Amino acid sequence: MKTDSAKAPTVKVGKVLLIGRPNVGKSTFVNNLIGQKVAITSPKPQTTRFAIKALYEEERGKIIFVDTPGIFGKAEDRLSKRINTRTLTIIREEVDLVIYMIDHTRKRDFEEARVLGLVRKIDKPKILVVNKVDSQEKTYLPQYKFLEDEFKYVFEISALNKTHFKPLLDKVFELLPEKSSEEIPKDLVYPLINLDSKTFISELIREKVFLMMGEEIPYRSTAIVDDIAERDNGITYIKARILTTDDRYKKMLIGADGRKIKEIGSYARKEIALAINKKVFLDLKVETDPHWQETYY
Ligand SMILES: Nc1nc2c(ncn2[C@@H]2O[C@H](COP(=O)(O)OP(=O)(O)OP(=O)(O)O)[C@@H](O)[C@H]2O)c(=O)[nH]1
Ligand SMILES: [Mg+2]
Structure with missing residues (x-):
């Protein structure tokens, strides 16, 4: 006689590292x-x-995706070094599955070889994901073909257009361990993300700096949220600063007649308001702080 029906129901649960x-x-x-x-x-x-x-959650189970900073082949400045070190620590954390993502529109180089070297050292099931299949740019796919011998599972997707997510996700669920609800580790039931609201908002501001400023400035700048306060009038008041290493970057971030910072602030404010679903007043300033990389990262 079957006794399975008495067992607690199980779901697929696990951590997936994106590298x-x-x-x-x-x-x-x-x-x-x-x-x-x-x-x-x-x-x-x-x-x-x-x-x-x-956290990604659906009827099949729960997945924590760990999105890591890209690993650089050459980490020349202090911030890059620190990012690399931190990423190396994260990839040594316990995970259940690894997604190794490549961009076929870029040549293979020693940086890619370094990432592959790290992936090889992780003794967990691995999936190779070829991203940007929608791209019309020149492809270097032949340079990556040899990986198909090494990776049992290969998926081609467009992260941007959300294409071919389903077969990839089916495979992820297939490879994850099955657990009963009592066995689900505590850190797998986060709220949606592991960031507090100040960090999340500062990230949105930082993104606008990445999108709106030229080459060097994003790498020499960061954003800090000092205060978030709900006012009686229902408006969320946010006080934040963009820190940059040099006065000349500060000048560029402010722009002529303060136009640039206004533009960054307005773009960030709209997105923050959308994300927290509240009216937002953003008080955003630019400061020079040559040492922010030591203080904040
Ligand atoms: N055409 C195309 N572009 C994409 C696709 N996925 C991402 N991109 C673009 O590639 C750029 C980098 O995307 P990110 O998601 O920031 O890349 P990342 O791997 O997280 O980069 P780091 O955080 O710097 O390690 C952005 O401009 C994206 O819009 C895709 O499927 N197709
Ligand atoms: Mg990223």
């Missing part, structure tokens, strides 16, 4: 899979500076 070079689309994938912006994205490499853990 890849900067700019391959890791954060775009997590956001579009979860259906909400949890990690900021930009066309510039090195957008993500710390691991973001985000």
